[in-house]
Amino acid sequence: MKTIQVNASKKYDVCIGKNILGELGTRVRSLLGTHARIAIVTDDTVNALYGAALEQALDGIDCVKFVFPAGEASKTISTYSALLEFLAKNQLTRTDAIVAFGGGVVGDLAGFAAATYLRGIPFIQVPTTLLAAVDSSVGGKTAVDLAAGKNLCGAFWQPELVLCDYTLLDTLPDEIFSDGMAEVIKYGMIRDENLFRRLHQPVRTDPEDVIAACVSIKRDIVQEDERDCGIRALLNFGHTAAHGIELCSDYQIPHGRAVAAGMVIASRGAHKLGLCEGDIADKLCDLLTLHDLPTQCNFSPRQLADAALSDKKRAGGNITLILPEKIGHCIPYKIPVTHLEDFFWAGMEQ
Numbered sequence: 001m002k003t004i005q006v007n008a009s010k011k012y013d014v015c016i017g018k019n020i021l022g023e024l025g026t027r028v029r030s031l032l033g034t035h036a037r038i039a040i041v042t043d044d045t046v047n048a049l050y051g052a053a054l055e056q057a058l059d060g061i062d063c064v065k066f067v068f069p070a071g072e073a074s075k076t077i078s079t080y081s082a083l084l085e086f087l088a089k090n091q092l093t094r095t096d097a098i099v100a101f102g103g104g105v106v107g108d109l110a111g112f113a114a115a116t117y118l119r120g121i122p123f124i125q126v127p128t129t130l131l132a133a134v135d136s137s138v139g140g141k142t143a144v145d146l147a148a149g150k151n152l153c154g155a156f157w158q159p160e161l162v163l164c165d166y167t168l169l170d171t172l173p174d175e176i177f178s179d180g181m182a183e184v185i186k187y188g189m190i191r192d193e194n195l196f197r198r199l200h201q202p203v204r205t206d207p208e209d210v211i212a213a214c215v216s217i218k219r220d221i222v223q224e225d226e227r228d229c230g231i232r233a234l235l236n237f238g239h240t241a242a243h244g245i246e247l248c249s250d251y252q253i254p255h256g257r258a259v260a261a262g263m264v265i266a267s268r269g270a271h272k273l274g275l276c277e278g279d280i281a282d283k284l285c286d287l288l289t290l291h292d293l294p295t296q297c298n299f300s301p302r303q304l305a306d307a308a309l310s311d312k313k314r315a316g317g318n319i320t321l322i323l324p325e326k327i328g329h330c331i332p333y334k335i336p337v338t339h340l341e342d343f344f345w346a347g348m349e350q
């Protein structure tokens, strides 16, 4: 097992290991005391697979459980409000806690409820997707979606503990696992050439070192810029174009796939700007292909730029892109929004 300590506005451990779910009860008692009650928040897929195992791990602790339908469509104000009412009806207090048991949707929704119910109660993340393990469970961003856009309503609220038992990832469908791999590859690109190299070996059979490497990078970035005013933007590598791709596809293209194509566009565009060698994009494409991720998209630079900018202030503004100088090192790079379409043209030319 690996333990990574995060020292943000709250200090907490991220524990990553094999078959460690059973330790949750002991850890909950030592963090929150023996009288704390737990509200488990999970989706119906995770509940069907692992609900009983989680309850067994929390044996002897007074638990209530809130289950909602799996998927992004549930990450709404209405599920959030039903969850708050559930917590109130069950008389959860500030000395009790929420356990978010699932992927990023569960973590974001449960975390936002924890941040706001009674002006904030403790919560614990138990990620069950690769994306949640390497990204959403760490760093304290919580949110729900609005009709006007994704993640528009949320709070910064750090967990008390992240317990990542990666044996839970065994049941993930291949596409969902490879979606998470796009963010893993992103970490290699922005901060860690060794990780990038390591990803040429199989990951799924033994992901502990890879998850730990990603969490360490996210930890370092979050510790420096918890509130996302500066270098936390590095985590957005590939995400400007990805945002456009997701919107153009009406969210039919999953986030990880969009990020994969977005990172290639950013890397080719960076080469055209003279920031890096051209082989960086080729190496990235090879690694993405190895993990069954796409390296291009079918939308035009115009469509992508229009979509990517649709929820930003347009007039006279700049947009900060995250671009590679080499594998393992990216930088923020500001361009006028009026140049974004040209940048995408450059990034999408072979």
Ligand code: NAD
Residues within 6 Å of the ligand: 043, 045, 046, 049, 070, 071, 072, 075, 102, 103, 104, 105, 106, 108, 128, 129, 130, 131, 132, 135, 136, 137, 138, 139, 140, 141, 142, 143, 150, 151, 168, 169, 170, 171, 172, 173, 176
């Ligand atoms: P998700 O939570 O919807 O999970 C994907 C699917 O996998 C769901 O159907 C889920 O039921 C299923 N699933 C979960 N665990 C499983 C398991 N062990 N075995 C089989 N199936 C399982 O999606 P996600 O990709 O984990 O997360 C995406 C969400 O995370 C988005 O809403 C995004 O905005 C958010 N996010 C948040 C942050 C952050 O910093 N807070 C960062 C990145 C992404």
Ligand code: MG
Residues within 6 Å of the ligand: 183, 239, 255, 259
């Ligand atoms: Mg992302």
